[in-house]
Amino acid sequence: MTDFDRAQLRRSVLYVPGDRPRAVSKAETLAADAIIFDLEDAVAPGAKADARETVRAHFAAFPASDRERVIRINALSTPWGTEDVLAARAAMPDAILIPKADDVADVLAVADALDETDAAETMRLWAMIETPRGVLNAPAIADLSRQSGARLDCLVVGTNDLAKEAGMAGATARQHLHAWLMQIVLAAKAGGACVLDGVFNDHKDAAGCAAECRQGAEMGFDGKTLIHPAQIAPANAAFAPAAEDIERARRLVAAFASDDNAGKGVIAFEGSMAELLHLKQAERLLARAAAAAQRERSESP
Incomplete structure (x- = not known):
C-alpha cells in the first residue's frame, strides 16, 4: 500500500484501549481503515504500564499489517509520556498520536524525541485538537505538515474534550461546535494535512452514528474516529465516494x-x-x- 493510498483510507479510525488484550488482538481482523491503540484517555492511571506492554507485545507478534496503525501516547508532561514514546518508537507503528496538542511546540517535542532515537522517517505524527487553545493554533499546527522534519500527517478532533473544556453540555453540544470544527477543517486543508472527525458516543445508536458520519463527510472531514466496531461500516459508507x-x-x-x-x-x-x-x-x-x-x-x- 502506498502512502497516497493510505491517505485516502482513513474513513474509519477505531480507538482500541491498550489495556484490553482481547480487543487489541482482535483489531487486526476488523474492517477499519486504521486502528489507534490507546494508551491515554481509555486507560486508567494504574493500568498504563500494562497497556504499554500489551501494545508492545501485539506489535511484536504482528510487525506488519494491511491497515494503518497508530499509537496514542500520553503527553510528554505526564509521568507516562516518555516511556510511551520509547515503547511506540520500538513498536514502529505508522504514526504516533499526540493528545491535546495546544501548539506547535507540543508536536515538535515528540518529533525531536523520535529524531533523537533515530526513528524511521516514515513514522508520522498525528495531533489531537481538543482544547480551545488547540483550535486557535490549528493553522500553525497544520502547517507543520509541510515541514518534513515535523513528521505531522493528520489532525484528529477530540470533540468530547473540546466540549468539556469549553463548558458545553448536553446532547446538542456538537451543533455549537460546528464553527470550531470547520475552523479545524479549514486549517487542515490549508496546511495539507488529513483531518478526522471526533467520536460518536452512543455505539448502540446506529442511525445517529450514520447521520453524524454523513455530516462529517459533508463538512470536509477525511474520516471519523470511532469507539466501537459496530461504527466501522457506517463510517466506511459515509466517507466513500458515491x-x-x-x-x-x-x-x-x-x-x-x-x-x-x-x-x-x-x-x-x-x-x-x-x-x-x-x-x-x-x-x-x-x-x-x-x-x-x-x-x-x-x-x-
Whole structure:
C-alpha cells in the first residue's frame, strides 16, 4: 500500500484501549481503515504500564499489517509520556498520536524525541485538537505538515474534550461546535494535512452514528474516529465516494483524455465548463474509490 493510498483510507479510525488484550488482538481482523491503540484517555492511571506492554507485545507478534496503525501516547508532561514514546518508537507503528496538542511546540517535542532515537522517517505524527487553545493554533499546527522534519500527517478532533473544556453540555453540544470544527477543517486543508472527525458516543445508536458520519463527510472531514466496531461500516459508507460521483469522475477524466480535448486546460463538459482543477479532483476521487474497493476485496472471506 502506498502512502497516497493510505491517505485516502482513513474513513474509519477505531480507538482500541491498550489495556484490553482481547480487543487489541482482535483489531487486526476488523474492517477499519486504521486502528489507534490507546494508551491515554481509555486507560486508567494504574493500568498504563500494562497497556504499554500489551501494545508492545501485539506489535511484536504482528510487525506488519494491511491497515494503518497508530499509537496514542500520553503527553510528554505526564509521568507516562516518555516511556510511551520509547515503547511506540520500538513498536514502529505508522504514526504516533499526540493528545491535546495546544501548539506547535507540543508536536515538535515528540518529533525531536523520535529524531533523537533515530526513528524511521516514515513514522508520522498525528495531533489531537481538543482544547480551545488547540483550535486557535490549528493553522500553525497544520502547517507543520509541510515541514518534513515535523513528521505531522493528520489532525484528529477530540470533540468530547473540546466540549468539556469549553463548558458545553448536553446532547446538542456538537451543533455549537460546528464553527470550531470547520475552523479545524479549514486549517487542515490549508496546511495539507488529513483531518478526522471526533467520536460518536452512543455505539448502540446506529442511525445517529450514520447521520453524524454523513455530516462529517459533508463538512470536509477525511474520516471519523470511532469507539466501537459496530461504527466501522457506517463510517466506511459515509466517507466513500458515491456511485454516481464515481461515474461522473470517470466521464470527466475520459473527456479530458479525448483527442478533441488533448492539451486543453478548460473543456465543455455536460453543460458546464471543467478546468484542470476539476480533473485533479476527479482523479483523486477515483483513487480514493479504487483504494476503498481494494480494501473491501481484501476484507471479503
